[in-house]
Every structure is written in C-alpha cells, then in structure tokens.
Amino acid sequence: xxTTSDYVQSASARISTLGAAFYFVPETVAxxxxxGLDGFRFYVLGRGGVLGDVEAPVIxxxxxxxxxxxxxxxxxxxxxxxxxSPRECGRLYLECSAEFGxxxxxxxxxxxxxCDAAQKIHEATNVAGLSLYAGxxxxxxxxxxxxxxxxxxTILREFMGSAHLVAVLAVGLEPKVAHGVRRPExxxxxxxxxxxxxxxxxxxxxxxxxxxxxxxxxxTPAYAVLSEAEQGVVLAGLxxxxxxxxx
Numbered sequence: 001x002x003t004t005s006d007y008v009q010s011a012s013a014r015i016s017t018l019g020a021a022f023y024f025v026p027e028t029v030a031x032x033x034x035x036g037l038d039g040f041r042f043y044v045l046g047r048g049g050v051l052g053d054v055e056a057p058v059i060x061x062x063x064x065x066x067x068x069x070x071x072x073x074x075x076x077x078x079x080x081x082x083x084x085s086p087r088e089c090g091r092l093y094l095e096c097s098a099e100f101g102x103x104x105x106x107x108x109x110x111x112x113x114x115c116d117a118a119q120k121i122h123e124a125t126n127v128a129g130l131s132l133y134a135g136x137x138x139x140x141x142x143x144x145x146x147x148x149x150x151x152x153x154t155i156l157r158e159f160m161g162s163a164h165l166v167a168v169l170a171v172g173l174e175p176k177v178a179h180g181v182r183r184p185e186x187x188x189x190x191x192x193x194x195x196x197x198x199x200x201x202x203x204x205x206x207x208x209x210x211x212x213x214x215x216x217x218x219x220t221p222a223y224a225v226l227s228e229a230e231q232g233v234v235l236a237g238l239x240x241x242x243x244x245x246x247x
Contacts, residue, residue, distance in 0.1 A: 007231045008216055008223045012160055014238040019157025021245050022100035022150070023047075031096055035089070041078035046093025048075065049086040050135030062132040064165040065179035067191025091139060094151060098142040101150025104245045111145040114237030117230040118152040122159075124222040130162035149241065160219055167214035173207045182208060 022028050024039050032042025048059040056072040063071060082089055105111065127134040136155045142148045168178045177198040180187050187197045198204070226234065 004224050008220050015153055015157050018242050019154040022097050028096040035083050036081040044074045045078035045089045049090025053086045064175045070191030094139055097151050097154040098147030101146040105146040105241055108240050108244050111149045113233045115148050117233045120225055121222050124225040125159055133158040133162040163218040164215040167211040171207045171210040
C-alpha cells in the first residue's frame with residue numbers, strides 16, 4: 001500500500017520535473033522574443049512577474065538560490081527591454097505553461113479528474129511565507145483541461161519550491177550552498193562563477209536531508225486532503241503527462 005509519505009514524495013519528484021518543462025522550449029523562448037526578451041530574461045521577468053513591478057531584491061528573495069547581483073542585472077534589464085509590465089509578463093509566462101499543456105496533453109486521458117484533485121491540493125495550501133507561490137495563487141487558470149493541468153503542475157512546483165527555500169533557511173543552510181552542493185553543474189549558471197563552489201561535506205548533506213524532510217512536512221497537509229483514490233489519480237495523471245511531455 002502506498003503511504004501518504006510515499007505519495008507526496010512521488011508526486012513532488014514528478015511535479016519538480018514537469019512543472020518547469022515549458023521554461024526554455026523553443027515556443028516559450030519565441031514568445032519572449034516577440035516582446036523584446038531573450039530566453040533567460042523572459043524566464044526571470046516572466047516567472048517573477050507575478051510579484052509585480054518590484055525592486056530586484058524582492059525577486060532575488062523569492063528566487064532564493066541565485067546570485068543577487070545576477071538577478072539584479074537580469075530583472076532590471078528585462079524590465080527596460082520588455083514591451084510589457086512585469087505583471088503582464090508574468091501572466092504571459094503562465095500562459096506559456098498552458099500552451100505547453102495544450103501541445104503535449106491533448107490526448108492524455110483523465111485530465112478532468114487530475115485537475116479536480118490537483119485543484120483541491122492547490123486550495124488547501126497555506127501561502128504564508130511563500131511569496132512567489134502566493135503570486136501565482138493570485139493568477140487565474142486556463143479553462144481548457146490540457147492548459148489548466150499544466151498550469152496546476154507549474155504552480156504546485158512553486159508551492160514546493162517556496163516551501164523548500166523556507167526549509168533550507170530553517171535548518172541553517174545558505175541557499176546558495178544548498179543549491180551548489182545539490183546541483184554543482186549549475187553553480188556558474190546561477191551567477192557564482194567568480195566564487196569557489198561550496199564543499200560537499202557530510203555535514204552539508206545532513207542539513208540537506210533535514211531540509212528535504214522539513215519540506216515534506218510543510219507540504220504534506222495540503223497533499224493529504226485527497227482521498228486514497230484521488231491520490232492515485234494525481235500520480236497517474238503526473239505519470240501520463242510526464243510521458244507525453246517527453247515523447
């Protein structure tokens with residue numbers, strides 16, 4: 001029998017991968033270019049735009065793991081180049097998520113049941129302290145099932161990511177250390193090329209494990225509102241959409 005813990009871990013892993021699948025596909029990058037933005041600037045202004053026309057440190061705080069000086073440069077230069085406001089860009093970026101779903105999930109069965117169950121999780125979350133996720137909660141979702149399903153996955157990814165950032169801080173880890181040890185191949189890409197990479201020590205790994213466990217505790221109450229049957233619907237839907245996205 002699948003336990004709630006197993007279900008949350010399995011769903012989280014799938015959501016982490018699938019929710020970001022639209023970020024840098026050619027179709028999303030092309031939309032950004034239509035509005036004066038390259039792929040990276042569209043990612044930063046689009047993903048962070050749900051927070052509105054704020055100063056770069058606000059976005060740096062929400063993104064957490066990035067070098068603040070890099071976010072400062074990309075956010076401000078993106079605002080200067082874009083022909084949209086940050087909030088409009090945020091909505092457009094979320095629409096790109098929906099469009100990815102329309103392209104990939106049109107033939108996926110059971111999307112209505114998946115959306116119904118995922119919506120229950122979404123509505124059961126507590127946004128306190130989760131700034132980027134809270135910004136996404138304020139946005140309307142697509143009405144069509146393929147678009148809505150993908151948007152729900154994308155937004156639940158922000159829920160988990162925001163909760164994980166809180167957990168990393170709570171266990172006493174610097175976010176850049178946590179990210180550098182877990183994803184060393186992205187150290188330079190996140191703006192830290194001028195600094196030595198953090199040491200991958202048993203102490204850091206223990207703190208990362210504590211942060212992962214705390215993240216699960218933070219998100220489990222929302223995921224646990226579903227019945228066992230609904231949990232199965234979520235896992236089956238994520239598996240089917242993941243397969244369709246990678247086909």
